[in-house]
Amino acid sequence: MIDIFDIAHKTKNAFLKTMNLENDIKNQALSAIAKKIEENKKAIFEANEKDLQSAQTMLQEGKINQATFNRLKINENKINDLIAGLNDLIKLGDPVNKVLWQKELDEDLILKKISTPIGVIGVIFEARPDCFIQIASLLIKSGNCGILKGGSEANNTNTLFAGLLNEALDEINYPKNAINLIYSRDDIKKMLSLDEYINLIIPRGSNALVKFIKENTKIPVLGHASGICHIFIDENMDYNNAKKIIIDAKTQYPSACNAVETILIHKNWNYIEELKKSLAEANIKIVENPENFAHEYSDTILSIKIVNDLKEAIEHINKYGSGHTDSILSNKQENIEKFMNLVDSACVFANCSTRFSDGFRFGFGAEVGISTNKTHARGPVGLEGLTIYKYKLFGKNQIVAPYAQGEKKFKHKII
């Protein structure tokens, strides 16, 4: 029986050690994990096979769907991807202990703003067991600690991964209890109530999971409940590029959160019928003026609406969108600027596919997730989203009184 309070307490203490680890140590940890995975492929496949067997039964009984089943499987490719991911992370600079700026408040009174890890991160993910290693390694690289809950279908694989990871960490004397795996669904609820211990929750999974978590905790949640992304076609946009971008944004990976769900078309655009025909040919189902414009299809289905002007398009997006990613296709610079400034979304694009909204494509090296929050981190989130900062003030025995009395004045000079 796992005591989640005990785990949370120990993880918080572990953080006091990991928060200031050298980048070298963190990279050693990642390298040791990669080695451990490489050396234990066979055991991983065996554990995974057990999960797959149970899942096969669940699939036949209709308790899980084919997509969930597929995500569960760990093959040679996935192992190689995991190891490549660990090696990529090693190459990235330390997100922690960076001097964000420094300022001379006065002579011999130097203020430095330094990036730091956040603390204990609760992560809840579904079927994919490779997620465990990916997330744990992001937490390690950023000096955070974590309590991770995987999908129950993947218990055998997750348990093995957690064992291997902690063996690797032990071998290099990494602080104990930095990365913890929990199992039961009941523990999620307990975890969501531990705002004294857990500083941030990251859900990775279905919209329903994210929604449930957002509704059941006071801890900040980094994520997005839905991805209702739009493309607006302005009146003078050329046909071929519009068609190409929309087909990419809808079909390149239809279940992705950054896939487009609604096309808004300026009423004067000349190719409305032509576009519909092309989309049908690309096996995209079109729903004109659906009842619910805030529905995420996650499939090759598109809502289409004809709008009178740019203003109506912007209003539609701000009303029905999820603040994720919205794109304008236009040749008018003025309209592009207006759209980008007045659409209140994490990502506002001009003349390109919504599918670019992604941490790797943005060049962040690693992706924690995509956030539609309005505080802390918004849009695709890299390692930086797992950091905050502290202020270090280096003095020479100064006191506040003479400044408060006006005898001394601050310089406030960025240095």
Added chain:
Amino acid sequence: MIDIFDIAHKTKNAFLKTMNLENDIKNQALSAIAKKIEENKKAIFEANEKDLQSAQTMLQEGKINQATFNRLKINENKINDLIAGLNDLIKLGDPVNKVLWQKELDEDLILKKISTPIGVIGVIFEARPDCFIQIASLLIKSGNCGILKGGSEANNTNTLFAGLLNEALDEINYPKNAINLIYSRDDIKKMLSLDEYINLIIPRGSNALVKFIKENTKIPVLGHASGICHIFIDENMDYNNAKKIIIDAKTQYPSACNAVETILIHKNWNYIEELKKSLAEANIKIVENPENFAHEYSDTILSIKIVNDLKEAIEHINKYGSGHTDSILSNKQENIEKFMNLVDSACVFANCSTRFSDGFRFGFGAEVGISTNKTHARGPVGLEGLTIYKYKLFGKNQIVAPYAQGEKKFKHKII
């Protein structure tokens, strides 16, 4: 009867207009407010007098204390401070629409990270009615909108301030419903439940108020429930500077959140008894080894504890502190570094008073509050804490498919 849902809805719509206002317009608004206050001093004093009269009765009946009564009063000085504050804010640069960085993802595919306002901010403040103008002006400067709840003792003054402010905003055609005042205590509870409309809550008031709010909302709260600040005196620290800094940190403003509450002294320090004597002479009451080290005195009272070494000091602070501000007095560079790296607080200081922990002293120009959060904003928060960012991606009809298939590669070059 105020309908808080209706207000929240209107405020959210107002934000879609204020989020992209030019700095000039926002400065015109601040200037119009300053003028309006200047021109209506007499009416302000009259409204304030009504509040003071009711408060006088409450004071006599013991329903409020003298400190609350004092904070209620608006005099010529406070009006001048308010106007000076507005003028200072006008001089600050626009915190919004700043290019934080830009990156060439590929040829003709330029990503810009741009600072933006957050949205609708709920602010709850207590007795001081000048707070209304201060906070509203910070929200205006940062392009945010607000729903503000003042203390009921100050209803007359707050109502007049809100009226004057909105008259000023109307005169320059500022978006309607950007800044709203609400009155009833019941509305606070409703407001705390409106996470669909309100993006951030800022409580300004007693620890009890902040604690209540943190415990009763899922909306991110920017603030600190308590300020348990420490000073650690290392073994070789000289006596005079230690004494000077501690007396400043405790007595310069004892009820401030950044005033020191606990002194940790290395057991080998030679001046322990001498310091106690000096503190007593400075009218500071000393409590040695109190039962509760996590108690905020907010008075000229100090806890003292003798520790064996730096490690014990750090552990004590991480256990009993509130992650606000902690200072080490030491001549050993190694100990200073260790303390600053391993104390998990928003502000870690060396050889200076904890009272420097303040947005104005840090040179932020304006202070929203001091945060002990581990996400979004930590430590003293200036206008930057009222901003987030969006990503603007400028393309030339690019789609994701060729990148996903490895035909094209990203450049990811910071430009």
